[in-house]
Amino acid sequence: MKFRLTPLLGLLLSVLLVSSACAERPNAARIISDQTFAFLRVANTPDFIAKMEQTAIGKAANDPQMQPFVSGIWQTLKQSAANAEERSGITLEELLSIPQGELAAGVVAMQEGQPGVVIFCDLGEDTRVIERVVSLLETVAGNDGALIERSEFKGAEITLIRGNNGPLAISIHENVLLLSNRIEVLEDTLEHWSGDREDSLASDDRFSTIVSSSRGTKDEPAQLIWYVNPIDGLRAITKNQPGGSYVMGFLPVLGLDGVKAIGGSYIAATEDFDTIGHLHVMLERPRTGVIEMIALKNASTEPEGWVPEDVTNYMTSNWDVEKSYGALENLYDSIFGDGKLAEDIDRRINQRTGIDFKTEIIDNLEGKFTLVQWYEPPARINSQATFVAAKIKDRAMMQKTLDRIVESLPRLNDVVEKRNFGDATFYQANVADAPIPEDVPEDRRRRMETRRALRPEPCFGLIGDYLFFADRPGIVEHVTMTFGGDSPRLAEDLSFKLVLNKLQEHAGERKVAMVSFARPEESLRMVYELVQAESTKDFIGQRAEQNDFFKNLQGNLDANPLPDFNVISQYLAPSGAIMVDDETGLHWIGFSLKRDTE
Incomplete structure (x- = not known):
């Protein structure tokens, strides 16, 4: 067929x-x-x-x-x-x-x-x-x-x-x-x-606002639309339920009743783009409570010098940290009492670690936050590595703060090791594994080895003027080599520059709160290699003995193997997204470029 x-x-x-x-x-x-x-x-x-x-x-x-x-x-x-x-x-x-x-x-x-x-x-x-x-x-x-x-x-x-x-x-x-x-x-x-x-x-004005703001760049109608009124939905679901009135009464305290509607669309195969997606969060004004904490500023569109060219996903945003923290403090104190947030932070953090959380961490954040994802070879289920970073004002102060935190917490101090790699200074979690007994059955041994291989190795520290957290040391080393000039940078990549130009056209005069970039071919490469990996074949083979679905899958994959990766990758092009903050709320628009394969 x-x-x-x-x-x-x-x-x-x-x-x-x-x-x-x-x-x-x-x-x-x-x-x-x-x-x-x-x-x-x-x-x-x-x-x-x-x-x-x-x-x-x-x-x-x-x-x-x-x-x-x-x-x-x-x-x-x-x-x-x-x-x-x-x-x-x-x-x-x-x-x-x-x-x-x-x-x-x-x-x-x-x-x-x-x-x-x-x-x-x-x-x-x-x-x-x-x-x-x-x-x-x-x-x-x-x-x-x-x-x-x-x-x-x-x-x-x-x-x-x-x-x-x-x-x-x-x-x-x-x-x-x-x-x-x-x-x-x-x-x-x-x-x-x-x-x-x-x-x-x-x-309904809420529905029509979301639909009208979720069309294509040349006013193409959406092929798929979705809409949710979360407050009315929660009211309908909790009605006549124990505690339902309490839940609804608590929403205004949190400011969540200010979320009027959420919706979006999906548009495929337009004149200029492969796909376009919209997400609109319609918010009341003025914003209060949790919603007030979303204090976004214009986001820089220039990737940091440590972002590698071969990332699969890159996202950056700028926040007014002081305003967000102030909104959090007001909300917390309105629920638990005046000055309660400062009191609890002092008791639970400052006194235990010997630092001043507000002065040494919050006030040291500049407001730029970045997420980078990268597939670490060889291909495996947990190949995707994540690196989250926040720009800081004073690296020396932050380094002293991190050192004091680690030294003051014995349990943390016992499981982390301080490392230096290029410009990066970081702590890496090292969890010692007990030897696997020799008499363990082979299938159990494989399961134990697989679980250990999938376990993350968290790292946190500093590179340049950024405080970072990563789920494994491999991405820290890759980022550091890029920062040192040993690997190509995303900022120099032509496909990123093309996507960035398209993003700026979409933004126009509106305030850009977030910028992202993705390489679907890199994500697919990992999946592609994973499908062909011996470990995947072993996984399917083990289950094929007792499951007809896996037995059929194994037979069909053996009879119809994947072609070369470039057969698929030739069709894929980079994608990007922006988020703008306007008078109606937050609006996200993402698109993937078209690739000429004729």
């Missing part, structure tokens, strides 16, 4: 066959109530699949040299589903072919009882597969003792299955499958099927 990413890709022609009734129906956001506190919508499933095929991942999966491997994975899934297909008479391909237009789901707050979930799925002109699925569901539920009731509402037939796991209302109306755990929600959906309701989700 020729496989192109998913079986739905072979059914793209059905987009042209969707009935006019489906095409003219208002989208789900105009039908459901503004009491919906969670919502997800794919505008047109076949179109979305087609767009995904045009992305780098889609092109890589459809590459002739990748087809045997992808087909092998698909065959593994088919073999795993074979028993279910035989019992039901419905194939996996048929199930995946069901969505033929809009696919949406919403969670609605109710006056009484649990929230209602409603699912919309456009079926196109052919509803035979879903009718077989519904018939099978009724049969299985009936055999399990469920009550099945039928009714009619607004010209639509509704089947209500009252089973052990709660009710399920089903209706196929105008070639659209509707599912809900509350028949009231399904009837409300049918009541407003024309989309002319004044209290629809689409008319």
Whole structure:
């Protein structure tokens, strides 16, 4: 069987066959109530699949040299589903072919009882597969003792299955499958099927703000959107629950009631970009409590001199440390009493370590924070190493502070070793391992060795004018060699400069709170090498003896090995993201570049 990413890709022609009734129906956001506190919508499933095929991942999966491997994975899934297909008479391909237009789901707050979930799925002109699925569901539920009731509402037939796991209302109306755990929600959906309701989700200012700010760079509509109203959702979930009123009453104290809505979108295969993603956090003004602690400043777009060129992920942001700490102090003191934060820090930190936490650490932070991730060879499950750094004002002061902390805490002092490597001075955790007894069974020995190999080796210290924490010494050494000029730097990389220019175009005059950069090909390289590693083959082989899925996977991978890495990597291009702080809240936009493979 020729496989192109998913079986739905072979059914793209059905987009042209969707009935006019489906095409003219208002989208789900105009039908459901503004009491919906969670919502997800794919505008047109076949179109979305087609767009995904045009992305780098889609092109890589459809590459002739990748087809045997992808087909092998698909065959593994088919073999795993074979028993279910035989019992039901419905194939996996048929199930995946069901969505033929809009696919949406919403969670609605109710006056009484649990929230209602409603699912919309456009079926196109052919509803035979879903009718077989519904018939099978009724049969299985009936055999399990469920009550099945039928009714009619607004010209639509509704089947209500009252089973052990709660009710399920089903209706196929105008070639659209509707599912809900509350028949009231399904009837409300049918009541407003024309989309002319004044209290629809689409008319909600919070929802419309997120949708309008989550379009493509050339105003391309999003193929996928999502939306959450966290406060209304929490209120609906905790209603009539023990302690629910206490939880809701405590939110204003923390300032979390200022989170009005969260949402975003995904846009694939635009004119200029491979993919674009949006995330918008809508906030009340003025910000209070926890939200006030998010005191972001303009972020420098220039990578530090110690950031290696071959990083997989890089992210930096600038904070007003004094303002953030002040907001934390105000919040803490408002809950526990005036001056309580300073008192607790003095008792729990200062007196135990002999330092002045506020003066020596907080006041010594300049406000720039950076995260770097890098894959340390050889490939293994825990190859990804992380390095987090904060820029400081006075390195000598910070070094004295770290030394005093280590010396004053015997337990810490016993397990760390002070090291110097180039410009870096740091403490590395060393946990001694007891010898593995010789009479331990071989399979247990391997498990013990694997657990020890996966265990992190935390490090903390200073490099240049940065205080850092890392999860292993390898990345510290790599960063230090870069800082010393022995390895290429990210700041000199042409792909980073290209992404940075695109980011600056997106930002315009807005305040940039965060900048990030990623190399998906480096992340994929680790996965690629891991799949081919002997340790992975041993892992699959051990489980294949007792598990049919792994047995099938092993056979298909042996018969259809991965091609050379450059077959995949040629399609992948760097990506970047920014976060801006504006009058409505925080807005994140990320994109991946297009790579010309023609």
